Amino acid sequence: MVPEYIQKEAEQGKKEDLNRSRVLQESLDIFRTQQQVAHENELRTTIQMTYASLFNEEAIALAREHHEKFGDEIGSTFLGLQCQQFRDKFQSKELAIWLFSMEDKKKIVDEVMGKFQAVFGFYPTSTGSYYMDAELVNYIKEKFPMVKVAVATCWEEGPKAYWNANNSWYTLFDGGPWNPWIPSKCNIHCPASDEADDIGIVAIPHLSRDLMAVFDGPGSYYGTHPQNILRGMVCEDRQIPYFYNLVDQYRAMEKYNHGYAYNMMFVGPGWMSKNGRWEADYATLLKSYKDGMAYYGQLKKEGKVKDVTMSEFADIFRKDRSYTRPECTLWKDILYGSKRQQFWYADPWMRFCLDMNQGGAMIDLRPYAAKLVRPCGVGTPNLQNASYPFLIQSLYRAGYFTHYAGEGAVKSCKFSHAGEEVDLCTCRTVASFTEEAGTRVVTLEPVTIEFADFSIRVQSIFRITEGSGEIKIVRRVLDSTDPAAEVNIDEYITACYGTTEYPEDMTGIQLALKSSSGEETISYAYQCRQRRKEKINTVEALIPQMDTRLIMHANSAEVTGYFREGFAFSPMFTLGIQKTLVGKGELHTWLKVEKAS
Amino acid sequence: MREIDMDMLYDAAKDEYYCLRCSFTGNEQEVLRLNAQFREKYRDRTRRIVDF
Numbered sequence: 010m011v012p013e014y015i016q017k018e019a020e021q022g023k024k025e026d027l028n029r030s031r032v033l034q035e036s037l038d039i040f041r042t043q044q045q046v047a048h049e050n051e052l053r054t055t056i057q058m059t060y061a062s063l064f065n066e067e068a069i070a071l072a073r074e075h076h077e078k079f080g081d082e083i084g085s086t087f088l089g090l091q092c093q094q095f096r097d098k099f100q101s102k103e104l105a106i107w108l109f110s111m112e113d114k115k116k117i118v119d120e121v122m123g124k125f126q127a128v129f130g131f132y133p134t135s136t137g138s139y140y141m142d143a144e145l146v147n148y149i150k151e152k153f154p155m156v157k158v159a160v161a162t163c164w165e166e167g168p169k170a171y172w173n174a175n176n177s178w179y180t181l182f183d184g185g186p187w188n189p190w191i192p193s194k195c196n197i198h199c200p201a202s203d204e205a206d207d208i209g210i211v212a213i214p215h216l217s218r219d220l221m222a223v224f225d226g227p228g229s230y231y232g233t234h235p236q237n238i239l240r241g242m243v244c245e246d247r248q249i250p251y252f253y254n255l256v257d258q259y260r261a262m263e264k265y266n267h268g269y270a271y272n273m274m275f276v277g278p279g280w281m282s283k284n285g286r287w288e289a290d291y292a293t294l295l296k297s298y299k300d301g302m303a304y305y306g307q308l309k310k311e312g313k314v315k316d317v318t319m320s321e322f323a324d325i326f327r328k329d330r331s332y333t334r335p336e337c338t339l340w341k342d343i344l345y346g347s348k349r350q351q352f353w354y355a356d357p358w359m360r361f362c363l364d365m366n367q368g369g370a371m372i373d374l375r376p377y378a379a380k381l382v383r384p385c386g387v388g389t390p391n392l393q394n395a396s397y398p399f400l401i402q403s404l405y406r407a408g409y410f411t412h413y414a415g416e417g418a419v420k421s422c423k424f425s426h427a428g429e430e431v432d433l434c435t436c437r438t439v440a441s442f443t444e445e446a447g448t449r450v451v452t453l454e455p456v457t458i459e460f461a462d463f464s465i466r467v468q469s470i471f472r473i474t475e476g477s478g479e480i481k482i483v484r485r486v487l488d489s490t491d492p493a494a495e496v497n498i499d500e501y502i503t504a505c506y507g508t509t510e511y512p513e514d515m516t517g518i519q520l521a522l523k524s525s526s527g528e529e530t531i532s533y534a535y536q537c538r539q540r541r542k543e544k545i546n547t548v549e550a551l552i553p554q555m556d557t558r559l560i561m562h563a564n565s566a567e568v569t570g571y572f573r574e575g576f577a578f579s580p581m582f583t584l585g586i587q588k589t590l591v592g593k594g595e596l597h598t599w600l601k602v603e604k605a606s
Numbered sequence: 607m608r609e610i611d612m613d614m615l616y617d618a619a620k621d622e623y624y625c626l627r628c629s630f631t632g633n634e635q636e637v638l639r640l641n642a643q644f645r646e647k648y649r650d651r652t653r654r655i656v657d658f
Contacts, residue, residue: 175612175627227609240611242645250654261658287611288641341658346649 037067039278044071046299048079050306055082055135055319057160059089063124073129082318084135085125086160088277090117105179107140107395110387114145122153132156135319139163139215140182140395143197143208144384150209158323160275161197161212165223167396168405168509173227183508184375184397186355187220188262188271188336189213189326193357195380198397202357203332206380211323217259217272220340221351224362224373225404231344233259233272235297236280240287243344247293252301254343260313262338265442265449271322272314274301332357333476337449339442350440352451352471358478359602364403365440368433369453369469371420372403374504376557378478378604396508398555405510406581409434415579420502420600422484424458424467426494431458433469448474455487463491479560479601485594492592500563500598501585506555512580519551520572520582537576545570548584551605558605561586564597 047054056075062068075081087106096102098120103109106117126132132153137160141149149156163170167183185198192208193199201207219231230241233255238244243251256272263270280286281294289297308314317325335356342349350365355377362373375397385395400418403409407417409432423432436456443450455468470483484498507513518533522542529540548561548570561570563586573583588596614623614630614637624631632640645651 173609173611175610227611229611242641243648243651245645245652248652251648251651254650254653254655257656258658264658342650343655344648344650346653 033065035283036278037065037071039281040068041071042281042295043276043278043298044075044081046302048075050302051309052302052305052316053080053082053318055084057084057086057088057135057137058125058133059086060095060121060124061089061092063121063128064092064094069128080318082135082320083129083133084137084319085121085133086136087117087121087138087141090121105140106138107142107145108179108386108393111144111148111384111389114386115148118145118149118152122149135159135323137161137213137215139166139180140385141197141212142385142395143192143195143382146192146197146208146210147194154209156210158211158213158319160215160319161192161210163215163228164218165228166215169223169226170228173229179393181393181508182395182397184360184399185214186212186336186360187214187218187338187353189322190336190355191327191330191332193377193380195382196397198375199377199380200336200355200357201332202380206357207332211326213273213319213322215275217255217274219255219344220338220353221342221349222344224351231255233274233301234276234280235274235301236276236286236289236294239289239293239297242288247296249297249300251344252297253304256304256308258340258343260308265337265339267334274305335449335473335475337442339440339451348439349437352440352442354449354473356473356475356478361401361480363440363451363471365453366437367409367419368421368436368438368456369440369451369471370403370409370434371401371502372408373399374401374420374602375399376555376602376604378602379556380604381556394508398506398508400504400506400552400555400557400559401502402507405507406505406512411579413578416503416573416575416581416583418503418505418581420504422469422482422501423499424465425497425499426460426463429460431460433467436467447476448472460494463489463494465489465496478603479599481597481599484596484598486590487593489592495589495591497587497589498596499585499587500561500596501583502559502561502600503581503583504550504559505581506552513554515575515580515582517553518582519549519553520574520584521547521549521551522570522572523547523549524570531572531574533574533582535576535580536574537579538574539571541569541571543569545586548572548586550582550584553605556605558601558603559584560599560601560603562599562601563588568596 056072072083135158141161162185164187166180190200192212193201193206194208216232222231259272260270283291337354340351352363358378360375363369364372385391403419408419411417421434438454440453451471453469455466466487468485472481515533521530523546550559569587571585575581
């Protein structure tokens with residue numbers, strides 16, 4: 010009821026009126042249309058009743074009828090709070106549940122759930138919002154334990170979305186999983202480590218998004234939300250094959266996740282306004298919705314998908330799922346016509362992304378192991394910033410390319426010989442995925458590195474053993490045109506921390522080299538100090554601001570470790586392990602992410 | 607230039623759309639031309655991909 014966009018358009022040039030009947034009626038008409046389209050394709054839905062809709066007899070009657078006739082679930086949502094009744098009770102124009110104070114969150118939860126129960130005679134088992142912080146969900150579970158599933162975040166909807174919306178859409182929550190997960194009690198973005206850490210719901214992201222396009226650009230355009238695809242103009246002559254391609258790529262994720270795949274469409278009535286929206290007229294908006302639902306319907310008829318309600322999904326998701334089981338996918342470009350791939354991985358210890366366009370460089374790293382407690386909303390230090398921090402984010406923090414001789418955040422490997430150096434970031438390749446007894450393996454096609462007098466072929470392999478909290482990286486020199494030539498391999502990570510493009514204070518980060526002969530540690534002070542140590546055991550960074558420890562180690566004692574402190578015009582730190590090979594050979598290193606405290 | 611979603615205003619007297627944020631001005635034909643140009647970066651926008 011009264012979605013924000015329809016309200017704004019219907020009232021162009023008029024004073025705000027939450028009770029404007031034309032808006033309410035249009036909203037209901039669109040809801041009816043959406044339900045009809047779903048049911049014509051023999052698809053069941055989860056009807057997310059907004060607080061505002063709980064005061065509308067027609068909306069309530071429709072929900073009851075469709076629940077009884079079609080098996081649709083009647084759920085709740087904390088979207089669509091704003092209505093006259095909410096204004097009267099809470100005297101607030103705030104639309105975002107996650108941005109209220111904790112005191113107000115509790116009152117609103119009690120009010121919304123209580124009203125739902127009074128209307129329908131039962132409490133909902135599903136709910137949602139663009140974002141639901143762990144503190145909010147913990148309260149909901151305490152008071153209303155029957156809730157088992159929620160739309161809890163929106164994937165990578167952070168600073169990128171904020172810029173795209175003219176810096177006026179305060180959804181700042183980068184850093185979570187792109188597919189459903191069981192969250193930690195500590196932070197909604199983090200998958201739970203075990204039963205004690207389990208927040209008690211299954212979380213689903215607000216939209217199923219294009220993992221590559223959204224990481225690089227305005228996320229709203231690129232997901233299984235047909236009208237948003239039109240908004241992004243990923244279409245020609247009113248046709249959007251991109252929608253079907255997205256659905257199919259999500260279906261293909263079963264290859265990486267033990268036969269399981271997930272997709273969803275979540276479209277609020279505001280996206281099918283009779284006035285049109287963005288650059289599309291109503292007929293085009295409606296057609297895109299019908300075509301999308303028809304595809305789901307066709308897939309269902311072919312036995313390729315099963316339609317489930319949110320609560321049904323939660324039960325299916327939890328069945329036989331261990332907490333250590335990761336979510337991963339090898340995503341390919343389906344938008345820009347390249348062969349680019351990214352490998353995304355999320356488990357209770359970390360989320361990371363490897364970019365095959367940059368030789369498998371790690372371009373995003375989030376330390377889930379730290380289980381950072383970051384309440385948001387009025388009265389909290391973070392307020393609107395609900396993102397889960399990164400240690401690497403190569404787009405926000407430069408990555409391989411910088412405008413100066415400083416460094417950007419990325420994890421990669423360099424090969425050098427006689428003063429020449431090549432970073433694998435400049436060696437694009439493609440990858441394949443396999444699984445071996447609990448270890449996920451990403452194997453990259455070899456690349457050729459050319460030095461002045463000879464060349465080598467190098468293959469990279471990434472291995473993540475379930476439950477280990479670390480990544481093993483194998484760099485293999487397969488052959489050399491000069492078997493006598495020495496080549497130095499430098500496996501490194503350049504990192505920082507934060508949630509936005511802007512640097513944070515690195516003061517106090519501890520960089521350490523540990524070997525059997527002793528330990529050398531500095532405390533970050535922007536003094537560009539460097540240290541090296543041979544026969545290294547580990548190279549470490551302790552980032553107190555993130556309660557995280559990063560540890561690199563190798564499979565050989567015949568390696569040299571180093572760290573590099575940055576300076577204010579290059580506010581990064583670098584950890585590295587080096588080995589010299591003659592001809593063929595390989596270096597195995599591990600990167601571990603730990604909670605520091 | 608970042609991609610930013612915002613409405614343009616229309617000056618009916620000049621048949622001209624203009625942006626409050628950047629310096630763009632142009633009629634509907636120009637807007638449609640630029641929209642078509644914007645779409646060109648999506649080289650797979652008309653391609654149905656079935657191989658994953």
